[in-house]
Amino acid sequence: MDHLPIFLDIRSKTVVVSGGGTLAARRIERALSAGAHVKVFASEPTPELDPFLANPDVTHFRRPAEPDDLSGAILAYGAEENFDNDKKLHDLARAAGVLVNVADTMELCDFITPAILDRTPFVAAISSSGASPILARTIKAELESTIPATIGDLSYFLARFRDEVAERIADGTQRRRFWEDVAESVVGERVMAGDIAGAETAFYEKLEAFSTGSGTPVGEVYLVGTGPGDPDLLTFRALRLMQRADVVLYDRLIGPRIMSLVRRDAERIYVGKKKNEHTMGQEDISRLLATLALEGKRVLRLKGGDPFIFGRGGEEIEEIARHDIPFQVVPGITAAAGCAAYAGIPLTHRDHAQTCIFVTGHAKDGEVDLNWKALIQPNQTVAIYMGLGMISQLASSFLKHGMSPDMPVAVVDKGTRRRQRVVTGKMSDITKKVDEAALDGPAIIVIGTVVTLRDKLAWFAGSAEVPQTGSTA
Numbered sequence: 001m002d003h004l005p006i007f008l009d010i011r012s013k014t015v016v017v018s019g020g021g022t023l024a025a026r027r028i029e030r031a032l033s034a035g036a037h038v039k040v041f042a043s044e045p046t047p048e049l050d051p052f053l054a055n056p057d058v059t060h061f062r063r064p065a066e067p068d069d070l071s072g073a074i075l076a077y078g079a080e081e082n083f084d085n086d087k088k089l090h091d092l093a094r095a096a097g098v099l100v101n102v103a104d105t106m107e108l109c110d111f112i113t114p115a116i117l118d119r120t121p122f123v124a125a126i127s128s129s130g131a132s133p134i135l136a137r138t139i140k141a142e143l144e145s146t147i148p149a150t151i152g153d154l155s156y157f158l159a160r161f162r163d164e165v166a167e168r169i170a171d172g173t174q175r176r177r178f179w180e181d182v183a184e185s186v187v188g189e190r191v192m193a194g195d196i197a198g199a200e201t202a203f204y205e206k207l208e209a210f211s212t213g214s215g216t217p218v219g220e221v222y223l224v225g226t227g228p229g230d231p232d233l234l235t236f237r238a239l240r241l242m243q244r245a246d247v248v249l250y251d252r253l254i255g256p257r258i259m260s261l262v263r264r265d266a267e268r269i270y271v272g273k274k275k276n277e278h279t280m281g282q283e284d285i286s287r288l289l290a291t292l293a294l295e296g297k298r299v300l301r302l303k304g305g306d307p308f309i310f311g312r313g314g315e316e317i318e319e320i321a322r323h324d325i326p327f328q329v330v331p332g333i334t335a336a337a338g339c340a341a342y343a344g345i346p347l348t349h350r351d352h353a354q355t356c357i358f359v360t361g362h363a364k365d366g367e368v369d370l371n372w373k374a375l376i377q378p379n380q381t382v383a384i385y386m387g388l389g390m391i392s393q394l395a396s397s398f399l400k401h402g403m404s405p406d407m408p409v410a411v412v413d414k415g416t417r418r419r420q421r422v423v424t425g426k427m428s429d430i431t432k433k434v435d436e437a438a439l440d441g442p443a444i445i446v447i448g449t450v451v452t453l454r455d456k457l458a459w460f461a462g463s464a465e466v467p468q469t470g471s472t473a
């Protein structure tokens with residue numbers, strides 16, 4: 001280790017910052033956030049400093065620092081972004097016995113400024129010992145994505161019960177086990193979902209069960225949208241819940257690359273439906289979710305896209321709500337939004353469409369039952385879910401009800417995934433083109449003049465050559 005990591009109390013102490021640009025602004029900001037008084041030396045501050053210079057904890061000098069300015073300071077930052085000026089500050093600080101840091105100039109640094117993950121009261125400082133600040137920031141970004149923003153709330157919440165728990169569970173080892181259990185349990189998730197009353201109920205249930213050795217506290221259900229397939233499109237919350245689940249229910253829309261992010265020892269239950277062949281009915285799925293949660297498990301239900309957009313998520317959790325089982329719903333990027341972005345088709349655009357409609361069609365007796373008048377309007381984009389299998393009926397119905405045969409149409413197959421394919425055409429020839437391309441879905445149909453923008457805006461090439469690990473990713 002090249003440096004000693006410590007956390008310094010600089011509240012009400014003086015920090016000197018020399019410089020007037022972006023770097024100085026960041027140094028001032030950080031010193032203020034830790035409660036310091038900041039003396040800023042900047043002859044010509046940029047507007048970026050304005051909000052700080054108005055702060056009562058900041059004193060601004062329109063001149064370079066002089067020897068007396070450093071006396072009594074605890075830290076000094078050279079942020080002039082000019083070696084000679086920063087060196088002057090460095091020498092003054094050294095002479096005054098003040099620890100000094102000059103950005104990007106190791107030989108002028110008594111200490112380095114780490115990348116910081118702030119989850120007060122938890123704070124992590126990440127340093128590369130000056131070797132690669134960029135990589136330190138990459139590590140920070142990884143931690144940002146996995147450590148929930150609200151973990152601080154959890155620690156404050158748990159602190160409130162410390163005395164009570166010590167009274168109820170006398171044995172130290174048992175007590176530690178209880179705390180470990182609680183932090184990882186439904187209680188933690190409730191706090192982080194902002195449900196403090198629910199967290200208290202769950203906490204006391206757990207405490208009761210633990211101190212009397214009886215009863216199984218109720219688990220929780222996570223209804224999580226995973227987006228259209230690219231794992232990079234998961235939300236932080238989705239990823240966190242995927243890594244906490246005891247059991248996961250998934251279906252055909254969830255590809256192996258997403259499944260590989262679920263906690264390894266979570267039990268996996270496939271509840272998928274294949275065309276015409278129902279592996280498990282909707283009611284059975286809801287019942288299974290409830291049963292597992294009532295056994296005390298953290299149950300993860302993964303849904304492609306967004307759970308509340310053509311995902312029957314609402315139906316699945318009605319049953320959960322009826323049993324008073326706590327649940328969370330995590331939105332995902334819905335197929336229309338994800339596929340359009342990855343196909344270079346803005347769903348709305350001032351020159352093309354001010355409205356965007358998401359629909360799904362059900363074919364009945366060879367006819368598709370949709371509100372054609374509403375769908376055939378100018379300046380509008382229509383995204384059709386679950387339409388690939390009936391594209392020919394859809395196209396002829398659109399034409400029959402008056403849509404222009406020249407209306408641009410795109411079909412995005414396996415959107416956002418490595419094998420994404422996009423077929424574009426007109427309403428009059430899209431069926432033929434889709435047949436020729438032998439698309440096999442999942443695919444979304446996008447109708448509207450926005451489709452023409454793809455010529456300029458396509459960016460995602462997929463990577464068909466990469467060996468596939470499974471059929472759906």
Ligand code: SAH
Binds near residue numbers: 308336386415
């Ligand atoms: N809840 C999902 C939709 C489920 S319905 C969501 O919000 O996206 C299933 C339909 O979604 C498929 O028939 C297809 O039309 C669309 N879909 C899902 N994933 C897709 C993908 N990767 N590419 C194209 N369409 C997709």
